[in-house]
Amino acid sequence: MAAGDKLPSVKSISEDVGYNRHTVMKSLAELVAEGWIESIQRVGYKVVSHLPIENSKRQALSRVAGISSHIDYRFVRSGSALPSYPANRFEYNFSGGQPDLNLFPFDEFKRCMSEVLSRPNPAQLSYGQSAGTPELIDQVKTYPRKSRAITEREIVITNGSQEALFIVSQLLLQSGDKVAVEELGYPPAMSAFSNTGAELVGVKQDAQGMCPDNLEVQILKGNIRLIYLTPLHQYPTTVTLTVSRRMAIYRLAAQHKIPIVEDDYDHEFHYRCQPLPPMATEDPAQLIIYLSTFSKIMFPGARIGIMAVSKAMAKAVTEYRLMICHKSNVLMQAALAKWMADGGFERHLRRTTRVNLQRRDHAVLVLKKTPVLNLLFLMAVWLFG
Template identity: 25%
Template sequence: MNRKRTRFEFESIGLNENDPQPLFRQLEDYLRSAIQTGMLPAGEKLPSTRQLASTLQVSRNTVISAYDQLISEGYLDAAHGSGTRVSADIPELAAPVLADAALPESTRQLEMELSSYGQTMAQFEDFVPDVGWPRPFRPHLPALDLFPLEAWRKLALSQVRLVDENQLSGVDPQGYKPLRQAIAEYMWASRGVRCDEDQILVTSGAQQGMALLAQILLDQGDTAGLEDPGYMPARQIFDLAGLKTVSLAHDEDGIRVDELARLPKKQRPRLIYTTPGGQWPLGMTMSLPRRLELLQYAKTNRVWLIEDDYNGEFRYVGRRLPAMTSLDQSGCVVYMGSFSKLTFPAIRLGFLVLPRQLARTFSYARWLSDRFSPAIWQMVLCRFIQTGQFVKHLQKMRIAYAERQQTLCDALRQRFGDQMHFTQQPSGMHLTVFGKTKRIETALANSAKAANIDFHPVSIYTHDPKRGAGLVLGFAAYDNAKIIEAVDCWYQAYCGVSV
């Protein structure tokens, strides 16, 4: 026995004049959904535009617009003399499912497998930071409140006015030449590294630089060595490049080269990534004897050294140490710098200082990746350096960061006393703190979350669970008043947590 199909009631279509979406769009969506869900089957005749307009009490143009759109999408057919009907060939896969709200999540999404790369990315999707003004004490951020924004605006406007037709086609993938010249001069004056513009590769930040290094210097299956605890994104980038990674022990002087030499031959790295200017995340500076020892090991064993000098500019006690690259006499060190921490994160500009014979190879790889960094930002940054404002800004930040570091240390000592311990390093933009006991450290972390304090647990930077204790607090981006206020809120929350 055939069951009689229920007639679709066009008068039940509900259009809302107060909805920001136009009425004709609402009608389109309603009819499209009815067709996709079978409420309006293939061949069903629709009312004339005049009839439906009268039924819904809308203008005829509203209905005409909706019908025309659905005809163009293939949902409706219109033939002279026979009216408008639902198409026999409904483009189910070509159009969005607009009945989503009525369907369970599992039926709305096509289950597709991710690649191994995608599965790795999915594990870390929660690490993508929220965009917006940061909460204390998010690490990695510079003092945005101290950046000379007005001077930057003026430079940007002047550079835009100077752009001509030739520059619209882009710049060398190795980077805007005047900027590379300015970087080379800065490297000699500030970091003690002798190089010229032909050795500089401008990148879109440190991560891109690391990815290029992993792809060009090593083959899949080769081993890269990293400090542990160390910078997690570097390990992830090397993993994604198909490299094996090995954790390298270190002490107060830096990487333990003696232990490195004792590694089984199959585990010895062909590349070592290190942060000698301020070990991430513990903060100690690699001593000169250890730097020389590591350089000798690299030379003897033909190992690449990647020097990430992310905070080499920010030393508050004594003179700034020259970059390790300045001591290299065998061409085995690649220097990696980033302007994100020296100016502001949105600039997305960094650079590599490469052995001369590798520069054009890296340039071509950069061209394949994303051609080049935005030319206008490179031009503005170039003028920022050339006019002396960059160096002036760095000097201002050093003074401010020393004060902010001291303010944070004093506030933590005053509030938490012997419940917390840390080493006040002579450089850097963050402070790593530890609880007196494991139980206290858990209470510190829980109370920080309760007080809306942002921090990074050391555990995300290590493969060794024994070294997983500690909280990384960034102080550079927050003025003294905010630092004190945040510590007070944290302490109040800590007092309410059972230890």
């Protein structure tokens, strides 16, 4: 009942609860004494308008009058500012990295989710196992092997690649370290790195991607502990890091024992020809921490990221994330595994590739007179003039 509500009559309460009227009257008298209800002549009993619990809160605060009820927290860390409005509010949404939700087969995915819910796996719903659901790990092991030639790596499923970027930063960086990043880069990755107290060092880039000569200059200055690359489609310029530069950067990193985060966020969005295989396919020194995401193939809210890493890194990451979130959304992971096993995922990829190719061709037509850096794929187009 809410404050101010009228109680039923003594007679009706005693009939409802099956106690005699004297007992009911005694209980009501006790509630009146405690201040929960009041007895009003010719009206009956009513719930008081200020419940005693609120009164006691007010009294407790007034007893410490003079002390503000709000403290100013001493925030020792901060994140990035939240966007003030969602980009999808606009009819034409030009914000980066947004897949077209109209292309996603929600009904088909709903069936996979519904099957998962009709046969819940208690072991997976409980604590433990923070690397991801075994079914999705199996699917993901097969998929990058087929599509990207990535083999013999441990797979960890993360809450999007952002969680992976954060955990890797926490594991490998500390105040005073430096991280070599592409001069123009992906701001959320930069935030994760600099949150550890590490300094960002922007390495020069041109139409072939990061310049190895400049990277070497920065490495020789000392303290570079991590290199962050988006080799397939540099974010945001879209350029593909050439094979010779990949080799030069890898050689430098191996020589100075610096791990490389390879962020392969949009591997599928490459048309007309096969994309270059990830740097992680040739990684004798186990330097590469390979990240990818389903945010572009499905939608960012799915929060499914992939790490393909060495055994040592997989162990450190899964142990560290126990502190943050214990595990991730197993229902979404199991539904995705089912969707992949049933062939829905590959069908969706074929369909979106076809549609995106048409859109890319149209963009090329419209942008004919404007120089662009890379038109082999489309999640974005980088224009320069």
